Amino acid sequence: MGRPRTPLLDRERIATTAMQLVDEHGDFSVPKIAKRLGAQTGSVYHHVDGRDGIVEMLRERIASAIDHRTLDVAPWDMALDAWARSYRAAFAAHPKAIPLLMTSPVRAPRVLEQYERAVTLLLDAGFALVDVMPLIIALENLVLGSALDLAAPETMWVVTESTPTPQLAEALTAVGEGRADRAFEVGLKGLLNHARAMRVAD
Known part of the structure; x- marks a missing residue:
């Protein structure tokens, strides 16, 4: 043959x-x-290169779906906003990969390059060096948590008549559909407002 x-x-x-x-x-x-x-x-x-090498291949594959051009947007807060949305969409397509990737050190060169661009963006915007990584990590925590939330059932709190939580029931009814998207908007707005205050304080 x-x-x-x-x-x-x-x-x-x-x-x-x-x-x-x-x-x-x-x-x-x-x-x-x-x-x-x-x-x-x-x-x-x-x-x-073994299991670790495959993990990094997966990281690169998902990261390739993040639009790196978002980090070229001006001003810096619009860039972070756009990057966060693209980042969330990329990981929302593979939510089960999040625990795997977030418990393994980042080694993939193309992924490290994207972090380098994010760090440069914040430094050029006038952020103190000591504040840069906490801000990026906080943004990641929000993005990845929200990506997992998108994969969760729409009904995460099961309230019955026998459960003495009437205000919780009303709040769940009020939020309606799309709670994950609404929660992400609240979190992203709060993070960006805090970042603006950090920059002004410095």
């Missing part, structure tokens, strides 16, 4: 399969990737 025109394994196929497993189960393993691709586990390791 002749050799197949398309190689059975390459980095792109491995990353795609790992992402499928994460989207389905919240995690992956190299043996499961190999099984799904019809290959030997050892063959997968020939193409990637």
